[in-house]
Amino acid sequence: MDLKLSGHNVIITGGTKGIGRAIAETLASEGCNVGICARSEDDVTSAVAALSEKGVKVTGKALDVADGDAFAAWIQEAGEALGGIDAFVSNVAGSNAPGDEGWISQFNYNILSAVHGVEACKPFFKESTNPSVVMISTTAALEHFMNAGPYNAMKAGLLNYSGALSQELGAKGIRVNAISPGPIFIEGGSWDKIKQGMAPFYESTLATIPLGRMGTAEEVAAQAALLISPLGGFTTGTNVVIDGGMTKRIQY
Template identity: 50%
Template structure:
């Protein structure tokens, strides 16, 4: 299936490792130009070179997405280098290790406020696109009780509310807004790999609670993100797609 992404330009935050890197790579393989950002300069440089080797335009910068100036500079540079912006993926997250006030502030500033700042920065460019699309990475932790009253799930839930309302607001402009909520996803050296090494009983109990009998793969998330970014999903907006192997038990209406 042709996703009609060839020649489009999509920006992805937190795009040098994990799901973000997988999304960027999948986009480049579709012939899509990509905007890359992360905090590690060497990783940004290496990722840009890998994407350029796939035959697409790629622009990357070291960015602190909680810093408006840094974020806006990256967005403007990407638009200039790539020739516009057709899509944006809010992928960067503070994670969920810190449950003190500092953690609540960090998750709010990274997962919610930075997403809002990013949307504001990319909107002028998306308005000029014939297929403007925004996709935010949330989590099943936003949907059901999981890991206790921690900032990660609460802020991912706030993100979903923001995305849903934004979809309604931007629909008259032809800009689509959707979310993806992955369940436990195994990535080498990622969070669940670390849990597997440090807390094997938590890893195994979580795996046993997934009817598919395994954790998800990054590719299973990125493929859905690409579909939502694609013009062929032109009537899909305001959706939250759960990718969890039936880990969550709610009935989705």
């Protein structure tokens, strides 16, 4: 299937590793020009070089998305360098620090950075024929998982913002969707670390997944590509759960 993504310009936060990197790779393979950011300058440089090999325009910057001014300035810069912005993928999450620090971090990184990203992209969306936003949430926002903590709560807030925004921006032709992945196994990523350091928890989580395995970053990226594609042009306000059946609620 031709996703008709060639020539789209997409901004992805946290595009050097894990799910964000897989989204950038998948979109670049489909002919999208991509803009990525992350905190590590070395990782941004090497990711930009690797993505550029796909023959698309790539721009990247080392920054912390919690620095609202620097983040907005970069989106402006990236939009100008790419020649517009058709889609924004908000992919960064916060830290699991204990106490208030963790709550503030998860708010800043999951919600406020998504809000700032959307606001900075809006002027570019006016010029796009297929503008959209994809928010990366988690199944931990949908059902009780691990603890009553800020990560789950702020990801749930992100889903509420995403759905409400789809209503608000629909009249402007801007689609807003979310993806809630279950456990995604990425070499060197969080579930790899859990497998090494907390094997019983890893195994007990795996046992709750009917498909009998964790997901891949590429499986999440493929869904992001479909949501951004003009072929997903009537899809807005949805939350796509990609979890191998881990969440037990019945979806209607």
